[in-house]
Amino acid sequence: MENIPEHAHTHKNWFDKNYKLLMILPIIVLVLSLFYLGFFYSKTGEFILRDVSLSGGTTITLQAEKFNINIDNLESQLKQEYGDINFRKLADLRTGEVLALIIESSTTPENLKSSIEKSTNIILTDENSSIEFTGSSLSSNFYKQLIFALVLSFILMAIVIFIMFRSFIPSIAVIFAAFADITITLAIIDFLGIKISAAGIAAFLMLIGYSVDTDILLTSRAIRNKEGFVNQRIFRAFKTGILMTITALLAVLPAFFLVTGLPDSFRQIFLILAIGLFADIFNTWLTNVGIIKWYCVRKNIE
Amino acid sequence: MVSYKIWILIVALIAALLFISPWGFLEKGVVITSLEKNSSEYNAGLTSGTIIKEINSVKINNVQDYNQFITSLFGNSSLLIQEQRITITTSSDTLVFLTNKPLTMTVSEIPNSKLKTGLDLSGGARALIKPFNITLTDSELSDLIAITSERFNVYGLKDITIKPVKDLQGINYMLIEIAGATPSDLESLISNQGKFEGKIGNQTVFIGGKDIAHVERSGQQAGIEGCYANNEGGEYCKFRFAITLTEEAAKKHAEVTGKLSISTENPAYLSEKLDLYVDDALTDSLFISKDLKGRITTQIAVSGSGVGADRQAAFEEAEANMKKLQTILITGSLPYKLEIVKLDTISPSLGKEFTKNLVKLAIIAFVLISVVLFIRYRKIKITSAVVLTMFSEAFITLGIAALINWNLDAPSIAGIIAGMGTGVNDQIVIIDESISSQAVSLRERVKRAFFIIIGAFFTIIAAMLPLFWAGAGMLKGFALTTIITVLTGILITRPAFAEMLKSIQKD
Numbered sequence: 136m137e138n139i140p141e142h143a144h145t146h147k148n149w150f151d152k153n154y155k156l157l158m159i160l161p162i163i164v165l166v167l168s169l170f171y172l173g174f175f176y177s178k179t180g181e182f183i184l185r186d187v188s189l190s191g192g193t194t195i196t197l198q199a200e201k202f203n204i205n206i207d208n209l210e211s212q213l214k215q216e217y218g219d220i221n222f223r224k225l226a227d228l229r230t231g232e233v234l235a236l237i238i239e240s241s242t243t244p245e246n247l248k249s250s251i252e253k254s255t256n257i258i259l260t261d262e263n264s265s266i267e268f269t270g271s272s273l274s275s276n277f278y279k280q281l282i283f284a285l286v287l288s289f290i291l292m293a294i295v296i297f298i299m300f301r302s303f304i305p306s307i308a309v310i311f312a313a314f315a316d317i318t319i320t321l322a323i324i325d326f327l328g329i330k331i332s333a334a335g336i337a338a339f340l341m342l343i344g345y346s347v348d349t350d351i352l353l354t355s356r357a358i359r360n361k362e363g364f365v366n367q368r369i370f371r372a373f374k375t376g377i378l379m380t381i382t383a384l385l386a387v388l389p390a391f392f393l394v395t396g397l398p399d400s401f402r403q404i405f406l407i408l409a410i411g412l413f414a415d416i417f418n419t420w421l422t423n424v425g426i427i428k429w430y431c432v433r434k435n436i437e
Numbered sequence: 438m439v440s441y442k443i444w445i446l447i448v449a450l451i452a453a454l455l456f457i458s459p460w461g462f463l464e465k466g467v468v469i470t471s472l473e474k475n476s477s478e479y480n481a482g483l484t485s486g487t488i489i490k491e492i493n494s495v496k497i498n499n500v501q502d503y504n505q506f507i508t509s510l511f512g513n514s515s516l517l518i519q520e521q522r523i524t525i526t527t528s529s530d531t532l533v534f535l536t537n538k539p540l541t542m543t544v545s546e547i548p549n550s551k552l553k554t555g556l557d558l559s560g561g562a563r564a565l566i567k568p569f570n571i572t573l574t575d576s577e578l579s580d581l582i583a584i585t586s587e588r589f590n591v592y593g594l595k596d597i598t599i600k601p602v603k604d605l606q607g608i609n610y611m612l613i614e615i616a617g618a619t620p621s622d623l624e625s626l627i628s629n630q631g632k633f634e635g636k637i638g639n640q641t642v643f644i645g646g647k648d649i650a651h652v653e654r655s656g657q658q659a660g661i662e663g664c665y666a667n668n669e670g671g672e673y674c675k676f677r678f679a680i681t682l683t684e685e686a687a688k689k690h691a692e693v694t695g696k697l698s699i700s701t702e703n704p705a706y707l708s709e710k711l712d713l714y715v716d717d718a719l720t721d722s723l724f725i726s727k728d729l730k731g732r733i734t735t736q737i738a739v740s741g742s743g744v745g746a747d748r749q750a751a752f753e754e755a756e757a758n759m760k761k762l763q764t765i766l767i768t769g770s771l772p773y774k775l776e777i778v779k780l781d782t783i784s785p786s787l788g789k790e791f792t793k794n795l796v797k798l799a800i801i802a803f804v805l806i807s808v809v810l811f812i813r814y815r816k817i818k819i820t821s822a823v824v825l826t827m828f829s830e831a832f833i834t835l836g837i838a839a840l841i842n843w844n845l846d847a848p849s850i851a852g853i854i855a856g857m858g859t860g861v862n863d864q865i866v867i868i869d870e871s872i873s874s875q876a877v878s879l880r881e882r883v884k885r886a887f888f889i890i891i892g893a894f895f896t897i898i899a900a901m902l903p904l905f906w907a908g909a910g911m912l913k914g915f916a917l918t919t920i921i922t923v924l925t926g927i928l929i930t931r932p933a934f935a936e937m938l939k940s941i942q943k944d
Contacts, residue, residue, distance in 0.1 A: 198786060261562075261784050262784060265784045265787055267781040267782075268777075268781065269778070269779045270776070273778035273779055276604065276606065276608070277907075277911070280606065281912075283605065283903070284906075288900040288901070291899035291900065291903075292896045292899050292900050295896050295899050333911060337904055340901060341852075341855055341897075341900065341901070343896070343900040344897030344900035344919075345855065345858070345859065345897070347893070348893045348896075351889055351896070352866060355888055355892070359888070378813055378865050382858065382861045383858045385802060385809060386802040386806065386854055386855075387858075389802055390798055393798075393801050394798040396791065397795065398557055398791045398795075400851075401851050404848065404855075404915070408855065
């Protein structure tokens, strides 16, 4: 038996009084995120900042150890030549040593390659660099399809949830939490100015699947189980769920704090999952909990 | 007594171990990666994937041994006067054949295991191609793939896979993947339509592929003729090779030349030249000897050149140009003008670094999760059971990847780690249910845990499914490994974990 204070179900406790208020917090964050996305859209015409794999263009990754050059020089020269250049350094977290340079632009691989060669005086070969090119028609096609996949995946998830719980409010609560996770994560990613790749959108799909775990746990424990009181069951679900989220975060966070030199696609998948999991803690344990508690009170589930 | 659920897990782990076969380092020899059709070693019965142990009783332990031996046998010559008797001992057989040409097969070290990494981790090139402005039907695409494969084959590029892919809108693409180093002329080789025409005036006399019966590729009838300095301080080299026209094309040639007059400026030749076009661009103009007027001749010499900063560079360029021209003459032109919509060339050395770091990351995640679980439950047995289950899921997924020959790219590995993450989640649910209030039977509690687990399972499957098609399947790996990992979880490791927990609690 869990250690839940005896008075927890004898008279109204803090949670009983304040759960509706707690719900408001993540909802405010969600509304702010929606506003930000709207603002972002009005400014850029897009909800997502697309990288070259989704907008067309070239990425060249230079292996830094083979380019003993002044990086800032290269950056400023390329910036002069191409207005849209995106220049990133992949550095070792502890030593600060630059491992790779990632250079992106909407130009053709031939142009970007020769500009880099001119600036560095080093011929690019497959020994010292990688070159990735995506044509603009293909990338916009990919983008449309991945967004369609994202919507489809959300609908499929919603269907699964409805089949599982067969009651409207609890199902909507779970689906709402997943929606909030995606929206808040996207707003944060946009705010940070991170350009999303094809792999990044795949991460959002994964987030849909990942984030509903804890919501399913909560809903099933609170509504389907009968022993103990609702608050006890919710508290137990919280203890389980928070550990689930912590372990999931432990699987993804080392990619940012302990291990460097990971493929870009991989890091982006993990970054989106990490932000989404953080958002999920609030959306599940403040909003979803509130809705479920409310539902239980209304339906006289004890 | 040990439950059958545990036995299923043990059998799955053993099967995965066999599929992965991580004992490649124990085996000595080299593995054949590709062979040319109709080469003497191909005819002797060698196939790609065969492991060579010995050649002519000399032990071949690695690629270096192989190269040393081949050089000692053939030197640098392309043709030997005397035929050599070659005895190759493979891991299962001994084959004997005679040849006077150096072996054309390529070999590599025996891989450590049957796991294959994707392009972004092992290096190589990938191109996604579609015809300009039109959408291909499935059968048109397979024709295109056949011609392209032949072109690569004739050109001598090996270790290439070409396959059709379809995206969500039903657009067909040709996907070309080349492992390891990227050939420098890959781009021109795949995107050039390779329409070759011989024209006199504005009349087409012959076209590449169908009008050409034979193309000389080596020996006296093909090669670099000479190198000269050019005006810009560089060098250029000329190549020439003979082609044989079909009877029909030769007649047409005779018909056209029959109508020409003798040139007034150059009395040894006819008034018009034979112009050679590749993809509608004039590449060469040849004088036609006056003796050929109206004569049916099947032998024609095709020439061209290559330029470079120095003689070596010009020579190499001319050789490469000759090879390209020969290739398109043999294979004919592609039926469509092609467009490379995606082209990635990944450095093998960057990929090696990535793989190392991914392994490091996986180990760190394992350790951190174990520590946190131990802090929460304070039981070494429960923690070990979770760690064992996590490891089993990853290992079985890798086994399945090896079995279906899946190339593990970075998103695939992210999928495995994310799948393991949901696995840990499920185990936490099972543990918490099983240590919860004793008012409900254990059976009921496990049933409840599985309701949550199965719900989570179906939502993740639903979420990942659309990725199989979206974006021409470029992110299929991510969806596939995630689904395999959660499927392994739900079918094999989760039931076994529940059993382990039961016996831990009995103690």
